[in-house]
Amino acid sequence: MAKAIAGIIINEVETEPLSGYVIDFLTTSTRESPFLDFKKTIDLRKSSAFPETAKDIFAFSNYGGGWILLGWEEHKKNQFVPVGLSEDFEFEPANLQTKFDSYSIEPLAFDYTEFRKDFKDNFPKAKDDFKQKINSVSDRFGVIYVPPSSKLLIPSKKGEYEVNGKKKCVFYPNDVFYRRGTQSIRPSSTEKALIEKRLKKENYRLSLLSGEPDEVEETIYSNLFEIKQMPVSVYYGKVKDYDNVSIKALLKQEKVFPEWYFKFKYWSGNLVTFENLSDNTSPYSKLVVPGTIKEEPLSEWIKDSDKFRVVKEILNREIRHHAMRKGIWLEDKKYKLYYPAEEVTRKEKWKSRYAASNKTVATKFYVPKLKRYLYWHVAFYADVLNFNDKFYLKILPSFIISEDGKKILSDPVIGTLITSLSYNKYNSLYLNNVLFWIHQIGEGNDIKIGDYMTISKSPVDLKASMGILYDLPSNEFRLEIPEDEEGDTIEDG
Structure with missing residues (x-):
């Protein structure tokens, strides 16, 4: 089963993918990004639109990993407000695992956690209609971590569901998906090359950790001391x-x-x-x-x-x-x-x-x-x-x-x-x-x-021939997190 080994790095701090630091980092944003997706809830029932979620998971994993935050409602185009999950919402990670694996050629090991948080003081400059929705359902939230794949992750069968009595097909067997901005799309030739490059680095990193590196050319340094x-x-x-x-x-x-x-x-x-x-x-x-x-x-x-x-x-x-x-x-x-x-x-x-x-x-x-x-x-x-x-x-x-x-x-x-x-x-x-x-x-x-x-x-x-690839490099986070135009500033004293 493909699973990320080691932690991730966010702004120089190496940590676990679902640590409090990472959750705090992710929940400062109200907008989706290549590694972040918001959903109000997730439905694993047979008749649900789960194939749409599966498509996002394929895209995240091929991109290099990502997170799906549960309990957020779209306020306006690509602006999401934390409303919370209903207290009767039941989610079993093992069921998500089984459901996704039924669509995928390779199983993927997810991580999931829930947390409680009052977000009412987090957006002091937001408009009133946005503020009124914050925690309007509860202070309960969930987060799914999708690890980077070590192989190209593609569907093994059709992903379809019914909308107004008509079948909608989200993907077909062997379709490839990738994150472009906030969308899960079929990649261009350039993006396919990026996937291949990432997979090469990812498998090289795994070979280093196994003690049998694949290629040997230049010197790289680690944060390990014998x-x-x-x-x-x-x-x-x-x-x-x-x-x-x-x-x-x-x-x-x-x-x-x-x-x-x-x-x-x-x-x-x-x-x-x-x-x-x-x-x-x-x-x-x-x-x-x-x-x-x-x-x-x-x-x-x-x-x-x-x-x-x-x-x-x-x-x-x-x-x-x-x-x-x-x-x-x-x-x-x-x-x-x-x-x-x-x-x-x-x-x-x-x-x-x-x-x-x-x-x-x-x-x-x-x-x-x-x-x-x-x-x-x-x-x-x-x-x-x-x-x-x-x-x-x-x-x-x-x-x-x-x-x-x-x-x-x-x-x-x-x-x-x-x-x-x-x-x-x-x-x-x-x-x-x-x-x-x-x-x-x-x-x-x-x-x-x-x-x-x-x-x-x-x-x-x-x-x-190349350095160790962390699951999501810190410079990638830095470049892709949009600055909040009205955000608070911190000045040196």
């Missing part, structure tokens, strides 16, 4: 009958504080760590019952999915702890790491690929909508991955908004602000941001954590 040295063993033992307060107090006596210094995770009544629990000098040895301590090879733990999640979380904690020792702060809800700001602007020195330079990591700016100043911070998310029995550190550049240079804000207004700020603060130096953060964590050298983990300072590179 972990050259890993812990050999995992230690675990049954936790003593302590509550959390007692554990924190005991570890503080052992000079292990604050809490983000903790290098262990609870699992099935055990404390798991890379530190030798049989060594009485380890502060964690005092938290486990003697005689229950076990040592097992890390190589065995990564074979079990449940145990691997435990190991992965401990590794991620180790990396976050190391970064925080360098003066980088942690946003503890989504585990983003960032530099706080004391002044209007904060800059950090680093050695880029070309020369020593200063990078702005935080700056103060004025938000007219909120009538106050806030801070914008570059940030990143660190995550350990395992491919083909090798470990890598993945660096995902991002950004966050704070109230005073330190206190992070995350309410819905800020979510909309982040999206708007993305348009104005956009820059394409994705690799440069990745290299900046790895430089800061390791101070320009390989990152050494304890005596059991070493992370390369150099990104994984590949010799290839």
